[in-house]
Amino acid sequence: MEYTNLGRSGLAVSRLVLGTMNFGTQTSEADSHAIMDRAHDRGINFFDTANVYGTRPGEVPTEPIIGKWFASGSGRREKTVLATKVYIPTGSWPNEGRLSALNIRRACEASLKRLGTDYIDVYQMHHVDRTTPWEEIWEAFGVLRQQGKVLYFGSSNFAGWHLAQAQEAARSRHFLGLVSEQSMYNLMNRWVELEVLPAARHYGLGLIPWGPLNGGVLAGVLRKQKEGGAARGTSGHSAGALAKHHETITAYEKLCAGIGEDPAHVGLAWLLAQEGVTGPIIGPRTAAQLDSSLRALTIRLDGATLARLDELFPAPGPNGSKPAPEAYAW
Known part of the structure; x- marks a missing residue:
């Protein structure tokens, strides 16, 4: 396994991040525990979850599944860099969502209880809160850090301007501020390159891509269809993306x-090659899928391959040939 620091912090994390969104939704508790054991066996120490995963009707909440795994002992908690999130409402009553000081306090306590731990390594804002002032957010986060309940803070789905707001507000309080930003980022969705990724680099935040294979569209969906196997990327929003970009995906699979x-593996390797990327989130539903993802760590894409990928999936902006954020310029 390869490790890197999370942004400008001293925290060492694996370059593949174990996403747990499937735990309790598509993967049973027993299989989820087996996947987490396998992740540790393979050197993956960075686990990502959220307080709202597995909370829809008919699902099993994800955080307690992780908590039960920690309770099994053998240093599982100590070996894990644990990241969870706050923002999305967990109920219909006022102050059960967003980033008020009240909800931050309550949500953190609830996550700690469900996870069976007394601290969270990286507490992430699941979305920007346009109604709560940064002074209130950082004051609430500062209390959690002073109490030893949270060590680092991150964001998710922020724009570049939001990152600047957050970091400048933290700087005015002499806080470390954010150490990471979690954004959708893959070959088919490169919009973060315009401002989010440059802002993250400037402020020393590690970028953690979610949706690295665009819902399975970049996972060899056409080949799997020909082989008669079930494949993600053929239903819902992914099906629309596949239909719209069928020719490009065909050329991509031919290149691979x-x-x-x-x-x-190529889709993951491309992300790993991008400056400022800490590591993409993988969401295996089985231990075998986790093992397969490790191949991306050993792939080194040459210049010709990277250039061809840029041809197939151009960088965004009116002048995408220039490095962002200058891609806006003419």
């Missing part, structure tokens, strides 16, 4: 076959 690599 030409270099002898699985499309899913």
Whole structure:
């Protein structure tokens, strides 16, 4: 396993992040525990979850599944860099969502209880709160840090301007501020390159891509269809993306076959090659899928392959040939 620091912090994390959104939704508790055990066996120490995962009707909440795994002992908690989130409402009553000091306090206490731990390594804002002032947010976060309940703070789904607001407000209080930003980022969705990624680099935040394979569209969906296997990327929003970009995906899978690599592994390897990316979130539903993802760590895409990927999936902006944020310029 490869490790890197999370942004400008001294926290060492694996370059693949174990996403737990499937735990309790598509993956049973027993299988979820097996996946987490396998992750540790393979050196993955960075686990990402959220207080709202598995909370829809018919689902099993994710955080307690992780908490029961920690309770099994053998240093599981101590070996894990644990990240969870706050923002999305957990009920219909006022102050059960967003980033008021009241909800931050209550949500953190509830996550700690469900996770069976007395601290969270990285507490992430699941979305920007446009109604709560940064002074209130950082004061509430500062209390959690003073209490030893949270060590680092991160954001998710922020714009570049939001990152600047957050960091400048933290700087005025002499706080470390954010150490990471979690954004959708993949070959088919490169919008973060315009401002989010440059802002993250400037402020020393590690970027954690979610949706690295665009809902399975970049995971070899056309090849799997031909082989008669079930494949993600053929239903819902992914199906629309596949239909719209069928020719491009065909060319992408041909390129991957030409270099002898699985499309899913190439998609992850491309992200790992981007400056400022800490590591993409993988969401395996089985231990075998987790093992397969590790191949991305050993792939080194050459210049010609990277150039061809840029041709197939151009950088965004009116002048995408320039490095962001200058891509806006003419």
